[in-house]
Amino acid sequence: MNIDTPDRVRAAATTADEQLRLAALYRYEVLDTAPEVAFDDIALLAAHICKAPIALVSFVDQHRQWFKSRIGIDSEQTARDVSFCTHTIRRPDDLLVVPDALADPRFSDNPLVAAGPCIRFYAGAPLVTPEGHALGALCVKDVVPRNLDAQQQQALRALSRQVVTLLELRRNVQERKRIEDLLRAKNEDLKTFAYTVSHDLKAPLRGISGYAQELERRHQDGLGERARFCIQQIITASHNLDQLIEDLLNYSRFVAEKPESNEVHLPDLIGRILRDRSLTLGEQGVQVDLQLPPLVLQTWECGLHQVLSNLIDNALKYSRHARPPRLSIQAERLEACCRIRVADNGIGFDMKYHDRIFGLFNRLVRTSEFEGTGAGLAIVAKLVDKLGGSVRAESSLGQGATFLIDLPLHAPRPSCAL
Amino acid sequence: MTTLRPILMVEDNEMDLDLCMQAFKEHSLVNPLVICRDGEEALQYIDAHPEAADPGVPLIVLLDLRLPKVDGIDVLRHARQHAVWQQVPFIVLTTSRQNSDIGAAYRLGVSSYIVKPVDFVEFTEVAKRIEMYWVLTNVPPFAGP
Numbered sequence: 001m002n003i004d005t006p007d008r009v010r011a012a013a014t015t016a017d018e019q020l021r022l023a024a025l026y027r028y029e030v031l032d033t034a035p036e037v038a039f040d041d042i043a044l045l046a047a048h049i050c051k052a053p054i055a056l057v058s059f060v061d062q063h064r065q066w067f068k069s070r071i072g073i074d075s076e077q078t079a080r081d082v083s084f085c086t087h088t089i090r091r092p093d094d095l096l097v098v099p100d101a102l103a104d105p106r107f108s109d110n111p112l113v114a115a116g117p118c119i120r121f122y123a124g125a126p127l128v129t130p131e132g133h134a135l136g137a138l139c140v141k142d143v144v145p146r147n148l149d150a151q152q153q154q155a156l157r158a159l160s161r162q163v164v165t166l167l168e169l170r171r172n173v174q175e176r177k178r179i180e181d182l183l184r185a186k187n188e189d190l191k192t193f194a195y196t197v198s199h200d201l202k203a204p205l206r207g208i209s210g211y212a213q214e215l216e217r218r219h220q221d222g223l224g225e226r227a228r229f230c231i232q233q234i235i236t237a238s239h240n241l242d243q244l245i246e247d248l249l250n251y252s253r254f255v256a257e258k259p260e261s262n263e264v265h266l267p268d269l270i271g272r273i274l275r276d277r278s279l280t281l282g283e284q285g286v287q288v289d290l291q292l293p294p295l296v297l298q299t300w301e302c303g304l305h306q307v308l309s310n311l312i313d314n315a316l317k318y319s320r321h322a323r324p325p326r327l328s329i330q331a332e333r334l335e336a337c338c339r340i341r342v343a344d345n346g347i348g349f350d351m352k353y354h355d356r357i358f359g360l361f362n363r364l365v366r367t368s369e370f371e372g373t374g375a376g377l378a379i380v381a382k383l384v385d386k387l388g389g390s391v392r393a394e395s396s397l398g399q400g401a402t403f404l405i406d407l408p409l410h411a412p413r414p415s416c417a418l
Numbered sequence: 419m420t421t422l423r424p425i426l427m428v429e430d431n432e433m434d435l436d437l438c439m440q441a442f443k444e445h446s447l448v449n450p451l452v453i454c455r456d457g458e459e460a461l462q463y464i465d466a467h468p469e470a471a472d473p474g475v476p477l478i479v480l481l482d483l484r485l486p487k488v489d490g491i492d493v494l495r496h497a498r499q500h501a502v503w504q505q506v507p508f509i510v511l512t513t514s515r516q517n518s519d520i521g522a523a524y525r526l527g528v529s530s531y532i533v534k535p536v537d538f539v540e541f542t543e544v545a546k547r548i549e550m551y552w553v554l555t556n557v558p559p560f561a562g563p
Contacts, residue, residue, distance in 0.1 A: 206534060207433035211433075214437075
């Protein structure tokens, strides 16, 4: 394609690419936005380096050219058919330099040249996306015929690449904000849903439990042994369901919760958790062994409290038949993290089930042997994830279990907060 | 002989209502029970008994937060704006531990917030405590009719 090719042919040649080009332009959501310093600075640099009174960051829309940044002119946009940049974008690999617009048949009768601002000189570097679409141009203009030296041309090309980089970064940030907003909204939905569901599930449950208990308390006469057993089972089952609903609600609350950042003195935290269980520790004659250096972590206190509480409760539960039950809690500062170990001498488990035990409502024991719904470790796994750490277990059947938590020494980045 | 003031129950769930009445019966509560089946009925009842001397003004109100037509919180708000009813103790009985509900209820001056337990025996304990304290022990704000 050269300057002798008739206009209509040139126009037709851009149509195929034009739809894709426009789509690419709209994806950047830059048209008709407020001025931004980052873009203005690039126009400024272009004007300085090229020693030109006019510099523009221009985007070529379907019927117009719109300026994100402008130096030396007032209008925000011009019609596409009088724009220089619309020619620039046809050759994405090249600068368009017009040393004297009056002498150039493409522009000699252009109203911006023959009259008005009387533009005589134009140099534009196309703004080309990584996919190869030319969205517009970074250009400089002057009112006298002139040119750009080699360094100025190089600078203009470099600055045009900077504009594209800016567009990309800006789009990534916007996308991220959009996703964060969406996640926040979904979290709120989940919270509300969980509360509503648990409330609505509990109502008929109260009915089942209430009437079964009334049968048991006041209408035993005339009921055979089997009938009384049936009633007992109904009552037990409804209590289990109640517990399941509570645990499900708890679990979904932790899923939706937003972590905060607190300064946590680890030995203090563990001390508090153990004091809350002093009755159980005493009744079961648990031997507690603590190896805790005075570590201070920058982390989510509420989340860590729940994690350690659940692990300690599990340790106590599954070791209560041991003589004596032993609970050991250790912490050490490793290079990149803090490692906390909670170990017991309880029934342990087969390592082949290691991953399963962290699943919601997954249990390896019968409810008749050990109470619980299997939500504890699922909550631990979810919370440790939010804390930016990791959890794993080591065990063998009959030989107790050790749970290891690795936590970062500093709170995770906000992106983990959702 | 002074007539006993009623206990007003605002509850839409039939089973909860029935079980609650059972619980009060078990503890031989003698005060009459007045039932409103939704928030609108509750508002109408409040408006129909505006004077302290009115025997229909209850000793205590047991209020479920989640009600059809008009929400429990709105019933509470309406009562608190009423010269006589703002002195009647309101006990909120509900499954909702949701913080916003608790906060809103206390801000509107609810006297007590009790979560309905699934265990009926536990519930009868709750009913008994309600009766022991509010009906028998607590000195009502104004004399009987």
